[in-house]
Amino acid sequence: MEQVSQFLKKKGADLVGFCNCREYFPEYSSAVIVGVSVLRLFRKSQSDTVQVMNETMDLLNVHGRQFLYEKGYGAWGALFSQEDMPGRNVVPHRELAVKAGLGIIGKNFLVITPEFGPRVQFSTILTTMPVLPGPPLEFDPCATCSVCVDMCPTGALGAWFRHEKCIKCYTCVLSCPVGKDVHEFCSIPDLSEIWRTVR
Numbered sequence: 001m002e003q004v005s006q007f008l009k010k011k012g013a014d015l016v017g018f019c020n021c022r023e024y025f026p027e028y029s030s031a032v033i034v035g036v037s038v039l040r041l042f043r044k045s046q047s048d049t050v051q052v053m054n055e056t057m058d059l060l061n062v063h064g065r066q067f068l069y070e071k072g073y074g075a076w077g078a079l080f081s082q083e084d085m086p087g088r089n090v091v092p093h094r095e096l097a098v099k100a101g102l103g104i105i106g107k108n109f110l111v112i113t114p115e116f117g118p119r120v121q122f123s124t125i126l127t128t129m130p131v132l133p134g135p136p137l138e139f140d141p142c143a144t145c146s147v148c149v150d151m152c153p154t155g156a157l158g159a160w161f162r163h164e165k166c167i168k169c170y171t172c173v174l175s176c177p178v179g180k181d182v183h184e185f186c187s188i189p190d191l192s193e194i195w196r197t198v199r
C-alpha cells in the first residue's frame with residue numbers, strides 16, 4: 001500500500017486512500033481512491049481547467065493501474081473523462097473515499113477532506129491487491145458549522161439533499177471553511193465561474 005501511495009503521489013496525487021469494496025464490486029477486493037486538489041488543477045491551467053482535470057485524473061488512474069499490473073494484481077478504473085457518459089459513472093467515489101478515511105460527508109452532502117474541504121476531485125482504481133482499510137477519520141467540522149446550509153440560496157440543504165432545488169451555484173463548495181486551500185481559493189476572482197468550469 002505504501003508503495004502504491006508513494007507512486008501515485010509522485011505522479012501528482014494529493015490524497016491516496018485504501019478500502020475494501022466487495023459490497024460494490026465482488027470481483028475486486030479493494031479500492032485505491034486518488035484525490036487531487038481543485039485549486040492545484042486550476043493553477044496548472046486557468047484557461048482550460050476541464051481538459052487539465054480530465055487528463056490529470058485519467059493519467060493518475062492509468063498510471064496506478066499499470067503499477068498494480070506490474071506487481072501482479074488485477075486492476076480496473078472508470079476514466080474520469082468518461083463519467084458523464086451514460087452507464088459509465090459506476091464507481092461510488094464519495095462512499096469509497098469516506099470508507100478509506102479520506103473525508104466525511106458534510107452538511108453539503110459532499111466529501112469534506114481535512115486538507116481541501118470539499119474542493120477535491122476523486123478517481124478510483126479497483127484492484128485485487130489486498131489492503132488494510134484506512135482507520136475511520138476522527139473529524140467532524142460540521143458539528144460546529146452550518147455555513148453551507150445558511151448560505152445555500154435555495155434551501156436545498158437540510159436533513160436531506162433536495163436535488164430539485166439545487167441551481168448548481170456551488171456556494172456550498174466555495175463557502176466551506178475547511179481546508180488549507182481555502183484562503184488562496186477565496187482570493188481568486190469569479191470563483192463560481194472557475195468551479196463551473198471544472199465540474
Ligand code: SF4
Binds near residue numbers: 152169173
Ligand atoms: S450548489 Fe448552490 S443551490 Fe445547490 S446545494 Fe449548493 S449552495 Fe445550494
Ligand code: SF4
Binds near residue numbers: 142
Ligand atoms: S460549510 Fe461547514 S457545515 Fe458545511 S460542509 Fe463545510 S464544515 Fe460542514
